[in-house]
Amino acid sequence: MATFPHNEILSLTAVQPTHELGESYGPDLRLADLLTPELADLELGYGSASGDLRLRTAIADRHGVRPDQVVVTVGGMHAIFLLAYLVADNGGQVVTTAPLFPLARNCYDTVGADVRVIPVSFDDGYRLTVDDVRAQLTPETGLVSLATPQNPSGVAIPAATLRQIADVMSDVCPEAYLMVDETYRTAAYGDDPIADTAVHLGPKVVSVASLSKCHGAAGLRIGWLISTDEDLVDRMVTAKFNTVVTSAPVTEALAVRVFEQEDEILGVRRRWLADALASTEEWVRANGELVEWVRPDAGALCCVRLKPEVPLDRFKAAAVELSVRMADGDWFGDESRVFRLGFGFLSPAELKAALEALTAALDKAVHASD
Structure with a gap:
């Protein structure tokens, strides 16, 4: 019987966690941004x-x-x-x-x-x-x-x-x-x-x-x-x-x-993404003993890899405990220590809080046995 393979990326359509770093796009437009009186006459x-x-x-x-x-x-x-x-x-x-x-x-x-x-x-x-x-x-x-x-x-x-x-x-x-x-x-x-x-x-x-x-x-x-x-x-x-x-x-x-x-929409998002990318780059630099990344060329996403010093299972458990969601590299056929970090979805304040929670998850994973 023909079927579509299951993939855990489906979880991104489920209940949103406190700190959403799994999404791969920028902030949502709202219907009010697009409505005009003429649309009411649409057949x-x-x-x-x-x-x-x-x-x-x-x-x-x-x-x-x-x-x-x-x-x-x-x-x-x-x-x-x-x-x-x-x-x-x-x-x-x-x-x-x-x-x-x-x-x-x-x-x-x-x-x-x-x-x-x-x-x-x-x-x-x-x-x-x-x-x-x-x-x-x-x-x-x-x-x-x-x-x-x-x-x-x-x-x-x-x-x-x-x-x-x-x-x-x-x-x-x-x-x-x-x-x-x-x-x-x-x-x-x-x-x-x-x-x-x-x-x-x-x-x-x-x-x-x-x-x-x-x-x-x-x-x-x-x-x-x-x-x-x-x-x-x-x-x-x-x-x-x-x-x-x-x-x-x-x-x-x-x-x-x-x-x-479009010009206005993309203009706002260009600045938004540039600022979010800079925040993400600073987070990687601050946690460089535990993570590394590949800097993206465009988009609201990047790949981050845990260094060997971070116990993978403990990190994932800590992230769940702190309600931080990322997109596992396994979803994409990447190595298990890689995850996709979506930095464009959250507001600047929310992104800051999410990255701080991610730092806490790293610390908890590394020092869990101390």
């Missing part, structure tokens, strides 16, 4: 299978493509699942990384793909090389699935590396698609530049993203897939129609409002 009928034209136009304008090259989906995971179903079901070969956002890996396993894994590690700063990818490619490869910045690390893949990967794929597996999950692309820090989208690297390069992480609108469940391959777009629209018919016109209309305010 609650079916929408368009490809997505509201105003919304597709807003997405297209930000990626330098046409609206008919955008398919709106029910969150980014819907896009990833449909793409996997179309190009990698029943033994189709997928090349991806580990660690990886577990829902993406679950998609590939559930559709019966032959998954070839490229390990990226904390010790190497989660950096991916062209040679890493080339070593896993075969003529049977149908999909290469990468994320930049990555989840859980927040480490980005340089544009030059993505370009080289696309070139290698055109030689080894020219019919394969390179899917680049760009969910955190616009979650830059302060005055850092926003990376260019990868969708222009070639006709077989596909971009997937959503409003969930960078814009604080996860509850709208609005994602998208962008492709310059007309046949793939047509198949995606058909697949979407056969799974959910359309997205919700209400949330699509609210998503248009998000894009109308």
Whole structure:
């Protein structure tokens, strides 16, 4: 019987602890931020299978493509699942990384793909090389699935590396698609530049993203897939129609409002994330005898590793006792002493308190037997 593998990341949708460091996005927008009187006149009928034209136009304008090259989906995971179903079901070969956002890996396993894994590690700063990818490619490869910045690390893949990967794929597996999950692309820090989208690297390069992480609108469940391959777009629209018919016109209309305010929303979040990153960096420095990290390139998340001096089981027990939640590295296929620390979700005061509680958990673990 077909099923989706269980993963403890599901616990993030359960009761929120006192100190939430497990989430991977910034603060939530509120409905009042988006409501206008005109929305009261919205008819609650079916929408368009490809997505509201105003919304597709807003997405297209930000990626330098046409609206008919955008398919709106029910969150980014819907896009990833449909793409996997179309190009990698029943033994189709997928090349991806580990660690990886577990829902993406679950998609590939559930559709019966032959998954070839490229390990990226904390010790190497989660950096991916062209040679890493080339070593896993075969003529049977149908999909290469990468994320930049990555989840859980927040480490980005340089544009030059993505370009080289696309070139290698055109030689080894020219019919394969390179899917680049760009969910955190616009979650830059302060005055850092926003990376260019990868969708222009070639006709077989596909971009997937959503409003969930960078814009604080996860509850709208609005994602998208962008492709310059007309046949793939047509198949995606058909697949979407056969799974959910359309997205919700209400949330699509609210998503248009998000894009109308995007400059302001992202501007505020750039400063928020930069300050939160600085607080996290200072916490790592202050606890450097017990933890280490890989500094992220963008996003509201990073990977922290416990040094051998910290008893892992005692630390986890102390964190639970102090109501501090992090995202275990095991969830992502990472080593057990690594955890994803989400620094963008909490207010500055709440983040300070959460990091202090995390310090207390470290101290309790190390000195429990004293």
